[in-house]
Amino acid sequence: MGERLPHGEPRLELVELSKTFAETRALDRVSFDVRPGEVHVVAGENGAGKSTLIRVIAGAVTDYTGELRLDGRAVRFANPAAASAHGVATIHQELSLVPALSIADNFELTRAASPFAPRDRRRASAAAAAALARLELALEPAVLVETLSVAERQLVEIARALAGNVRVLVMDEPTSALFERDVDRLLSLVERLARDGIGVVYVSHRLEEIFRVATRISVLRDGRRVFTRPAGEVTRDELVSGLVGKAASSPPVPRVRAPRAVRLRVRGFGCDTPSRVPFDGLEFELGVGELVGVAGVDGSGASTLLHVLFGAARHTHGEVTLDGEPYSASGPRAAFARGVALLASDRHESVLGELSVLANATLSSLGAFSRAGVVDRAAERAAVAPASSRMRVKAPSLDAAAFALSGGNQQKVALLRCLLSKPRLLVLDDPTRGIDVAARADVHELLREVAASGTTILFRSTDLAELAALSDRVLVLARGRHTATLARGELDDARLLSAMMGGAA
Amino acid sequence: MRPFVPLVAVLVFGCVLNANGAFFEWQTHRAVLREISVGGILASGMTVVIVSGGIDLAVGSVLALSAVSFAWLTLLHGLPGFFALPLVLLVGAAAGALSGVLVAWPRMQPFIVTLAMMVFARGLAKELSGGQKISTYVQDPSGAFRSVPLPAVFEALDGRVLGGNVSVVTLVFLGSAFVTWVILERLRVGRYLFAVGGNFEAARLSGVPVHFTLIFAYVLSGICAALAGICQAAQETHGDPETGLGYELDAIAMVVLGGTSLMGGRGGVALTVIGALTLGYLEKVLSLNAYSSELRLMLTGVILVLAVLFQRRFGRESA
Known part of the structure; x- marks a missing residue:
């Protein structure tokens, strides 16, 4: 748990972000900031606006109102490529690796280069190997992504996002497909990245996880920000009632059953x-x-x-x-x-x-x-x-x-x-x-x-x-x-x- | 409302230019409706295949095969129309079933399967007719030529009803569109067609009879192609193995112009009727106003792109 709140200028600021889809107001004047060295958890129910928020930051939604500031400068990403060029890396829930290509080839897909530039397979492979090593992943860069398990793909995806010069890392429920041991590895990695000065926006449902990694927690409900507070000051019940909008319910009663057919x-x-x-x-x-x-x-x-x-x-x-x-x-x-x-x-x-x-x-x-x-x-x-x-x-x-x-x-x-x-x-x-x-x-x-x-x-x-x-x-x-x-x-x-x-x- | 916009635009265009009032005469509209009918019958079947996530490139060739078969049975062998008609529909159904089975079980790509069927059916049509049109002027086994009277079914299908105001083929077109509509919107298999086209794996895991559904789509398209072939033979008063070249593309254009998604799982035959009317009126307005046929083709291409661009739906994002 983040005991100290990092100081310094915010890496990323969200100012009064709003976005309306055909009928629903997905985001309603949402503001908060993410400082270097911070893991800023964004929590919210389905439909609270988390996905839209991520898409705005990632440059996938462009017709929003309000302002994004990166290191104090107002930015408006025209598309996801522009966001990553500014050092904003996003890991979506849906995996974006091409299954029929190797890990190294997938790494190359996100590199900004001319489509007609000659390929240097050895360098690409070395770069991929270095990025995999950073996450302590024992995978060969030449392996095809389709042969990997879901958990492995998720980790490869993260390794790829981190291969560039990343200032802000946005993660959308990165552990939803992972097992406990992989979760632990991932969370340690997130903490390490924050210590290196990256501003991390971390979206999650899992309470244990939230309290483990969060420096601060922002709760969204129905497109609005409910609160942003240092994680140390938020209790479990407060978080749950913030998410749901009512007091947390009691745990289920154990069932006792007669023998059955x-x-x-x-x-x-x-x-x-x-x-x-x-x-x-x-x-x-x-x-x-x-x-x-x-x-x-x-x-x-x-x-x-x-x-x-x-x-x-x-x-x-x-x-x-x-x-x-x-x-x-x-x-x-x-x-x-x-x-x-x-x-x-x-x-x-x-x-x-x-x-x-x-x-x-x-x-x-x-x-x-x-x-x-x-x-x-x-x-x-x-x-x-x-x-x-x-x-x-x-x-x-x-x-x-x-x-x-x-x-x-x-x-x-x-x-x-x-x-x-x-x-x-x-x-x-x-x-x-x-x-x-x-x-x-x-x-x-x-x-x-x-x-x-x-x-x-x-x-x-x-x-x-x-x-x-x-x-x-x-x-x-x-x-x-x-x-x-x-x-x-x-x-x-x-x-x-x-x-x-x-x-x- | 969006599918209507290109059609209304074309109609307004027609009213404004109006070709010295020719656009305001019923016979102009009757002619449009007749001209789109054969293509529209093909497009009805095509809609079902496209909704199922596939494509049927063979319809033009199956149309020719059916036209030839129909002429072969009625003109050459003197079979009565009521007997020849179901037989020819069976030919179309068989061609569709063959495509459907190949798409369903070895999971071959519909494009390739129906491309092969397109070539095969064209060859079969030529084989059956000896490469010649089968007309009322037939050759006996002995080698002597003689003329046979045009069977009543030809005249009936090429005629008009309701005081000469509506062509029979137009009714056949509207009938096939209606039957297709009932299938897609009211029958269980219609729901399965949307499911298979929308997400094959999820449909399969939901217990949808995916193989039956795919085969059904191609059989229906084959039957529509056979029906179109019979109408074509009646209008041309012969069975021509070279007829229907490129008709599959017109049918696809009608479906797409209506707004049915080529990705499958979304659309409907009512949209296809609108698409067919749009294409038919576009052609008629341009020809009435003496645009050259070269220019008409180019304009049709441009307008097809514009209409589909216009219709593309936005806002697939969710919160």
Whole structure:
């Protein structure tokens, strides 16, 4: 935690920034400054205006009112390239690396040079290697980005942003795709960069993280700045109530359940698909209405398990039964037909941006909303409208395109789609990745209700706190093996982590 | 409202120039509607394919193949129209199904698949007709030439109804546009088409029958091309293997001018009808006012770009 507030002239000043989109006021006269050596955390719910703020600083939004000052001089970036030329580096949530190119080639893409300048591969490779070494990343510059894991890509992206002469570094939830050990590495790096005199703007949802790195905290809500205060003077509850606009709610009550009927039984289950992390020898049972977490670092096979259950059943062996009947889904359609639904971790695989909220919500259960192939639009609306308001989906209307919604609300719509298919087994791959505290609480509450109504839920999470808060049990996978099962009473970070790292629980 | 702007602009332009009042006569408008009909039928099917995220370059060739098949069945073999018509639609459906299967399973790029189908169908049309137009002046197996009467179905399709005020092909065009509209906006498969075009992977993971949906799109486009081919044969009173050259590009232009996104997942056939009217009226206004055909082509190109630029939607950012 930053105990001292760095003095000196601000690196970056935001003066009365406002930006209005068609209907919504995304930013409303937001002002604060970022000093050299400071990690300035910007916190806010989905839709609070954080993304817009970042896009203004990064030069991606140009028609704003107000002023940006860099080292005391007013600047107005015409485009992202202008921003980076001024030493303002931005790391967006969506990765911007080109998968088919090598790491070194990706580094070269951002270098300002004439398109016809001759390429010096050796120099490019050396420059990339130096930048990777700075983050202590053991990666070859010649490796293709598409072969890297999401976490590795994120780190490479950061290394690339830092390769130039950076004065201000803007990071938009850089840890949302990372596991604990990578998070730690990243946060140490952020602290080191601040010490070197860079002004860091750090956007995050995760409270632990915020209190660890922040020098000062600015909270945004509904496009307005709620407060900017030194991190040492802000308590956890103050931060949460600032974000949500009301007092923080109490933690959930532990659930006590009677023994239940078996829904999914897995015996000697293994998978060796060439394209995925393999696993083998899995034996477990999931009860009706049970909420079970799957924990495992990258490469543990946890993600493969979810996908195989959902309908990539090729290259598997062993025995799987669903409600006592053999189960082997050859594809998503077959899985849905058996009452198994999946929510993918990547929002690009779970949300259809061009389609309306309504069409997104009913896509998996359209058969129930149509007769003889004709969609009954009134019935759709009658089913979706109450469900979406119960889930607190914030959307201009049900006919609005899904891409107009914030990330958390898109995720809620995707979850609604799964629920409308009335699944017996709901498989969720990191269901709250990259969504804010309030939306996450909504999703958790909803999942508990769904489980209570008899749906079995199997979810993977990269967030230990989430695994502990939500699960009746947690299955821990390490290197493709089931290494531990932790019951509700024994879920703490230390146990989970040591099991995930392959040790005994 | 935005799709209407280019159309209204062209109509205003037509009223102002008006070619000594010719623009205000119904027969001018009747002619425009007739001239866009064959292209409009193709564009209806094309809309469905483009919404699904693909493209169908084969429609011009399938049109020729269908025109030749129709003439071959009715003129050369004397098959009655009501029998020949469904057979030819089947030919179009088969061509579309072949493209669709290649797009759906090996996941080949629609551009390449339909480019191949475009060449193949043209070859088949020439093979079937022996490279000649199949007209009412037919050659018997014995080698002797004779003239056959033009079947009633040709005359019916080339005729006019409602007191001679509307061409039959225009009704066929509006009919196919309506059927396509129902499919896209009211049927379950329509929702699937938007889903597959908007985000294939998310659609697949949502349990959408993605393969069926893709094949459906190309079959529908093939059927529309066959229907257009039959109308073309009726209007030309023969089956010409060289007909319909470049029609696929006109159809794509109509779809795009309406505002349907070539990226898939967004658009609609009502927009395509507006696009077809815009192109048809542009051509008519320029020709009525004695602009040379060279200048007309150049102006059409310029206006196509301007109209699409104008329609491009902004504000895809979210807060």
